[in-house]
Amino acid sequence: MTPVAPRLTPERRRRAIGLVLVAAAAAGMALLLFRSRPRPNVLLVTIDTLRADHLGCYGDRAADTPVLDALAARGVRFTTAVAHAPLTAPSHASILTGLLPPGHGVRDNGSFVLPRSATTLAEVLRDAGYRTAAFVSGFPLDHRFGFARGFETYDDRLLRGRDPRRAAYVERTAADVTRSAVDWIRGARAPWFAWVHYFDPHAPYEPPPDLAERFVASPYDGEIAYVDREMGRLLGAVDASGTLVLVTADHGESLGEHGEATHGVFVYDATLRVPWIMAGPGIARGRVSPVVARGIDVAPTLIDYVGQRVPRPMQGRPLRPAADGREIEDAPAYAESLFCQLNLGWAGLHAWRTARWKIIDAPRPELYDLATDPAETRGVSAGETHGAENLRSALQRTLEARGPDSSTAPEPAVLERLRTLGYLGGSSPSHPTGRDPKDGIALVERLESGLAEARARPALAVQELSAVLAEEPDAPLARRYRAIAFQFAGRYLDSVADIRVLEAKGPPSLDDLTVLAESLRLAGRHDEALAALDRANALDPRAPEPPLLRARTLRAMGRSEEAGVALRQALALDPGSGEARRGLGELALERGAVDEAASLLEPVVAGDPTDVPALVKLGVVRMRAGRPDDALALFERAVALDPRNPEALLDLAGALGKSGRAAAAIPRFEKAIEVGGRTTAALNGLGVARLESGDAGGAARAFRESLTLDPQQKGVAELLRQAARRPR
Numbered sequence: 001m002t003p004v005a006p007r008l009t010p011e012r013r014r015r016a017i018g019l020v021l022v023a024a025a026a027a028g029m030a031l032l033l034f035r036s037r038p039r040p041n042v043l044l045v046t047i048d049t050l051r052a053d054h055l056g057c058y059g060d061r062a063a064d065t066p067v068l069d070a071l072a073a074r075g076v077r078f079t080t081a082v083a084h085a086p087l088t089a090p091s092h093a094s095i096l097t098g099l100l101p102p103g104h105g106v107r108d109n110g111s112f113v114l115p116r117s118a119t120t121l122a123e124v125l126r127d128a129g130y131r132t133a134a135f136v137s138g139f140p141l142d143h144r145f146g147f148a149r150g151f152e153t154y155d156d157r158l159l160r161g162r163d164p165r166r167a168a169y170v171e172r173t174a175a176d177v178t179r180s181a182v183d184w185i186r187g188a189r190a191p192w193f194a195w196v197h198y199f200d201p202h203a204p205y206e207p208p209p210d211l212a213e214r215f216v217a218s219p220y221d222g223e224i225a226y227v228d229r230e231m232g233r234l235l236g237a238v239d240a241s242g243t244l245v246l247v248t249a250d251h252g253e254s255l256g257e258h259g260e261a262t263h264g265v266f267v268y269d270a271t272l273r274v275p276w277i278m279a280g281p282g283i284a285r286g287r288v289s290p291v292v293a294r295g296i297d298v299a300p301t302l303i304d305y306v307g308q309r310v311p312r313p314m315q316g317r318p319l320r321p322a323a324d325g326r327e328i329e330d331a332p333a334y335a336e337s338l339f340c341q342l343n344l345g346w347a348g349l350h351a352w353r354t355a356r357w358k359i360i361d362a363p364r365p366e367l368y369d370l371a372t373d374p375a376e377t378r379g380v381s382a383g384e385t386h387g388a389e390n391l392r393s394a395l396q397r398t399l400e401a402r403g404p405d406s407s408t409a410p411e412p413a414v415l416e417r418l419r420t421l422g423y424l425g426g427s428s429p430s431h432p433t434g435r436d437p438k439d440g441i442a443l444v445e446r447l448e449s450g451l452a453e454a455r456a457r458p459a460l461a462v463q464e465l466s467a468v469l470a471e472e473p474d475a476p477l478a479r480r481y482r483a484i485a486f487q488f489a490g491r492y493l494d495s496v497a498d499i500r501v502l503e504a505k506g507p508p509s510l511d512d513l514t515v516l517a518e519s520l521r522l523a524g525r526h527d528e529a530l531a532a533l534d535r536a537n538a539l540d541p542r543a544p545e546p547p548l549l550r551a552r553t554l555r556a557m558g559r560s561e562e563a564g565v566a567l568r569q570a571l572a573l574d575p576g577s578g579e580a581r582r583g584l585g586e587l588a589l590e591r592g593a594v595d596e597a598a599s600l601l602e603p604v605v606a607g608d609p610t611d612v613p614a615l616v617k618l619g620v621v622r623m624r625a626g627r628p629d630d631a632l633a634l635f636e637r638a639v640a641l642d643p644r645n646p647e648a649l650l651d652l653a654g655a656l657g658k659s660g661r662a663a664a665a666i667p668r669f670e671k672a673i674e675v676g677g678r679t680t681a682a683l684n685g686l687g688v689a690r691l692e693s694g695d696a697g698g699a700a701r702a703f704r705e706s707l708t709l710d711p712q713q714k715g716v717a718e719l720l721r722q723a724a725r726r727p728r
């Protein structure tokens, strides 16, 4: 039986329907309010080498940081935020895992791998349903060191960072990182977590031209202004009301304080005090909190804000109560630098700080009252404060705590990787002196400048590193980098000799063997180079560098087919390897397979528009394919990027000549000869170009010289006769 509906007048019916709709809307709203408060996106920005006191919002009147200042104005700023290590990898490991360096085990750059047992912020957010991506710009954060864990996308593309003889610090500019991050953010489904790492304030300080001009006296601040500008573009791409933004740094920069130019050696506040600015949904506007914020608090704070539980092993704490304006106790902070210990055999530095005091455990310990002496220039004697003993024992407990904590001990595979990289076993200084870094800072400065200049100014680097080795003959890092500097200075056998010294002290690292192989190749000792590469490959069969260098060596020996095999092996190990693709493209070109060469070289140039050798080879491909205008454009770009590249100059000159622009070709041929030497190819090209522009005498001189180099060139002899017949 169907229920009989009460008869309603049209007016009543309309009213009833209206009431039902209102009720439904209210229920829906309640449901929405209850269920949603959609989870915020999370944007973590770490700006490498950024001192807090060089930002406008931290009181620097000369700073040009409007974007970060505005972020602080719409959020919370912590006046005192501290890092746990003055080095990129250890400090970032603390930021991402909430663990102190003894807990996560990453104690230096380039030599430690984050253990799997340490849970990362990215893993927590990914497991909570976030899309995750990271965009980093410095080699210490390369994926090989374990920082990629938990990220679905890990963009660590460093345009020139794949060189096995890489510089100590390869960087990517803020514009490039921002572009990549913004592209991802625009396409990401919410909620998402992005970590963006800017490297620009790190030395060398080279801001873009307009800022270089404005900050002539302090280019470091110019780099900061540059990152701030790029941060404006980054923040412009995110929805401010739905995104939690946290900006901090991995460490500061000493800028000459305590005799230290950059960072990495000491554990003073000059390199440990960093900014901490956050804003977004649920965060108060314009609050300044005096509570001490620590690197290990970053992950717990963000995890707490998105409503997840902070994993138990994390040693930091959520700072939401402080951001909400509640008074909470300051938590003490541990800091360390083992740079001198690991690389020179000196003493490691360990520090413990409270809001007011800092104690530094060194052969000559130091104690500072940060309230009256924030620059840490007037040490207090331990007897003057009763707290000193407490500080020391708290520090001791932190250092001892790592032993029994098996959850954070590196696994065997990681230990093996460390040994491979050369930092365990024989490559650490075998005769530690325990010297206090305070007493040797001048020497460390020479070491740093040697590391930084090994490739760019190898002669200077050799001088600096030789000075270090004269005092510390057992310092493996100095010797390793001197071997690189010798190689770049063209002193190949000296380079080989340095690596042999390292080998005599313990098993060589992968880097040692690749430097050795490359120096041997450049010295023409090809068979020995191949033998060194066999050892490198056995040490780490997953590393792409040994097959790449094997290909270079085999090509120098004329063994093209085997070189192709090695290049394909390298490409399988590192599908992003530009050198492998370029090498295969060159081999295809040598075989006359122009289309194949094009398909190999095009993605290399697209991926890195500054890859000069690839530009040149693709230009040759275009010439062969009958597209001289495209070829000319590629050669022009190559020469603009590297004006002293003889191959690029020669190809450009040749292409100009072939397209009927002999007059323009002449100076390019002359320049190619100046930088690349007098070759028959360059002299013949020059001769033809002169002949075509009516300079028969000049042409004859070039042909004559070419014939003295190789008298067998019949065509050139004929050209010389033509030139001689022309009226002068």
Ligand SMILES: [Zn+2]
Binding pocket: 048, 049, 087, 088, 089, 250, 251
């Ligand atoms: Zn750093």
